[in-house]
Amino acid sequence: MTQYWQAAVSDVDAKNISVLDRILIGRSAPMLQLKQVLSVVAPTEAPVMVQGETGVGKELVCEALHKASGRAGELVAVNCAAIPADLLESELFGHEKGAFTGADQRRIGRIEQAQGGTLFLDEIGDMPLALQAKLLRVLETRRIQRVGGRGEIEVDFRLVTATHRALATDAECGRFRADLYFRINVFPVSVPALVQRTDDIPLILDAMIRRAQDRNPDAMPPHFNQGALRALANHNWPGNVRELRNMFERAAVLYAGRVVTAEAVENVLLPTQGMASITAEPVRPETGVIPEVSMDAVRTIMDTEQSVDMRSYLRDIEEMLIDAALRKNGGCVSQAARTLRLQRTTLIEKMKKLSISRDGAMLN
Numbered sequence: 176m177t178q179y180w181q182a183a184v185s186d187v188d189a190k191n192i193s194v195l196d197r198i199l200i201g202r203s204a205p206m207l208q209l210k211q212v213l214s215v216v217a218p219t220e221a222p223v224m225v226q227g228e229t230g231v232g233k234e235l236v237c238e239a240l241h242k243a244s245g246r247a248g249e250l251v252a253v254n255c256a257a258i259p260a261d262l263l264e265s266e267l268f269g270h271e272k273g274a275f276t277g278a279d280q281r282r283i284g285r286i287e288q289a290q291g292g293t294l295f296l297d298e299i300g301d302m303p304l305a306l307q308a309k310l311l312r313v314l315e316t317r318r319i320q321r322v323g324g325r326g327e328i329e330v331d332f333r334l335v336t337a338t339h340r341a342l343a344t345d346a347e348c349g350r351f352r353a354d355l356y357f358r359i360n361v362f363p364v365s366v367p368a369l370v371q372r373t374d375d376i377p378l379i380l381d382a383m384i385r386r387a388q389d390r391n392p393d394a395m396p397p398h399f400n401q402g403a404l405r406a407l408a409n410h411n412w413p414g415n416v417r418e419l420r421n422m423f424e425r426a427a428v429l430y431a432g433r434v435v436t437a438e439a440v441e442n443v444l445l446p447t448q449g450m451a452s453i454t455a456e457p458v459r460p461e462t463g464v465i466p467e468v469s470m471d472a473v474r475t476i477m478d479t480e481q482s483v484d485m486r487s488y489l490r491d492i493e494e495m496l497i498d499a500a501l502r503k504n505g506g507c508v509s510q511a512a513r514t515l516r517l518q519r520t521t522l523i524e525k526m527k528k529l530s531i532s533r534d535g536a537m538l539n
């Protein structure tokens with residue numbers, strides 16, 4: 176993916192590349208271009224807007240920008256979508272004691288905390304319109320007023336924003352202030368989707384293995400063979416690097432110290448295969464492992480799907496657990512009920528409801 180102003184920076188001495196390299200793993204052409212662009216913008220004051228699909232690494236790009244900027248202050252991140260609209264103003268601007276019910280002491284806001292550093296406003300497209308007007312004023316005057324405060328405070332921060340929304344369209348339709356849009360969109364930077372840089376997958380996996388070993392030196396990492404790497408390169412990665420990370424976490428549990436093959440990737444590890452594939456492998460997890468594996472699947476679904484049919488998802492899990500328990504116990508319902516810590520009658524009821532027969536479970 177070519178950044179639109181790439182041509183203007185291609186000859187610049189990219190002295191911050193090593194800082195960026197440590198944080199942003201990847202040597203593919205689109206990643207090298209991205210790092211080159213970041214190295215040039217980082218030391219400037221210019222507001223940067225990071226765009227890209229979910230899980231692509233926008234927050235990491237902001238961290239890299241901050242580290243390469245040489246700014247002495249902190250990197251302060253605020254997710255505008257995660258904070259209720261009525262609390263966002265005091266979160267950003269801070270407040271004086273007694274400014275509103277419950278404000279029993281003065282609170283320094285995130286903008287002030289970013290003094291001399293970088294303010295990262297993630298999901299800025301979700302900021303309420305009234306607050307957008309206040310942010311615009313801060314960017315123009317470089318001054319803020321705490322909620323309930325009288326005086327103005329000078330602020331010096333570098334603004335980085337991110338969004339997965341089409342902010343230009345939102346600005347055209349009045350869902351986002353057009354004047355703010357132009358003010359923050361001085362340097363738009365696009366982070367390429369993982370599918371556009373599958374060459375980077377082995378490097379990113381190596382980094383994940385190193386990180387896992389730093390956390391637990393006794394852990395036996397999984398080893399992805401060439402076939403597995405090819406299968407990973409052929410996947411479409413709707414959840415981008417986050418989806419890759421989730422896949423790696425599953426592999427670290429299910430294939431610790433073992434070789435991961437293309438079949439394992441396709442049938443067990445890739446999220447599109449869902450829970451069914453996780454139980455398809457003859458893994459014998461110790462007590463307590465299944466909930467962790469399920470958590471990974473849940474995270475992956477949240478990362479990759481717009482919505483989840485929770486009832487049918489839970490029904491699938493119940494069905495798989497019952498099926499697995501019946502198989503484990505040779506079709507004996509009483510023993511399967513003990514395995515599942517259920518009353519025998521409860522299990523029979525559930526089997527009827529889900530149309531599971533003990534013979535069916537044994538035959539499949």
Ligand SMILES: Nc1ncnc2c1ncn2[C@@H]1O[C@H](COP(=O)(O)OP(=O)(O)OP(=O)(O)O)[C@@H](O)[C@H]1O
Binds near residue numbers: 201228230232417
């Ligand atoms: N180039 C990369 N090298 C190593 N890890 C990466 C890279 N890009 C992303 N990651 C990892 O992928 C995960 C998702 O990254 P991040 O949170 O920055 O994505 P995002 O684009 O901000 O996601 P969202 O749109 O959901 O806010 C994180 O664990 C991050 O560390």
